[in-house]
Amino acid sequence: MERVAVVGGGTMGNGIAQIFAMNGFSVTLIETRQELAEKALSTIEKNLGRMVSKEKISEEEKEATLERIESSTDTASAVKDVDLVIEAVPELYDIKKKVFQTIDENAPEHAIFASNTSSISITKLAECTGRPEQFIGMHFFNPVPVMKLVEVINGLKTDPEITDQIISLSDQLGKVAVPANDSPGFVSNRVLMPMINEAIFCVYEGVAEPEDIDSIMKLGMAHPMGPLRLADFIGLDVCLDILEVLYEGFKDPKYRPCPLLVKMVDAGKLGNKTGEGFFTY
Structure with missing residues (x-):
């Protein structure tokens, strides 16, 4: 080759x-x-x-x-x-x-x-x-x-x-x-995206601020990057696309994208690529 x-x-x-x-x-x-x-x-x-x-x-x-x-x-x-x-x-x-x-x-x-x-x-x-x-x-x-x-x-x-x-x-x-x-989301995103989505639900439901959610995951679970910072890095539009593939593929409500994620994508707040997502760049 x-x-x-x-x-x-x-x-x-x-x-x-x-x-x-x-x-x-x-x-x-x-x-x-x-x-x-x-x-x-x-x-x-x-x-x-x-x-x-x-x-x-x-x-x-x-x-x-x-x-x-x-x-x-x-x-x-x-x-x-x-x-x-x-x-x-x-x-x-x-x-x-x-x-x-x-x-x-x-x-x-x-x-x-x-x-x-x-x-x-x-x-x-x-x-x-x-x-x-x-x-x-x-x-x-x-x-x-x-x-x-x-x-x-x-x-x-x-x-x-x-x-x-x-x-x-x-x-x-x-x-x-x-x-x-072959399976929706394969392994990586089948495991990762529900975690990111749940972190977004924590923001949506007022459980904690984005910085605090990420700090808990970094300090408590040894993640090098918190899930919301990672979502911004990936692109919130990409995260939404993947979650929708998972939701359609499995027809399981546990993959339902958080309404806040949908709203942020609709508003053009996509993360690093637009300068603003859960954090400002």
């Missing part, structure tokens, strides 16, 4: 592109508009620059990494000679479906398709293509260059050989691959 395409240059996509390029892969970063592609490349350059200043990599390694990354706004042509395509577009099924249909029509027969989705069914996404046995979930965690975990999700038809390849690939990237089967 030598050539990789990453569809989507946002927070997750540019991080995924960076780690592949750092580990010797040729990467094409695909965005919808040139200015978005340039923004993603600029972010990667800044991140690598910080690594140079911290003496984690050399200036030569930084330049070599950047040389391995090119950008494109034409998905069809960009995937024609790749070995692996990783999708990292917004967490909405209809958007992902269109992306995978385009990839399926243009990528080589041997290409593996992976989704970085944090909650949407891998089996359902795989059926958007004509090669569900070559489809798998690679759920990276933010910030991608730092976090070691890759949650590897098998769809109903995923070939076990593909799973083995992706686990081996994750090891090449310096990551730890942990397999899970």
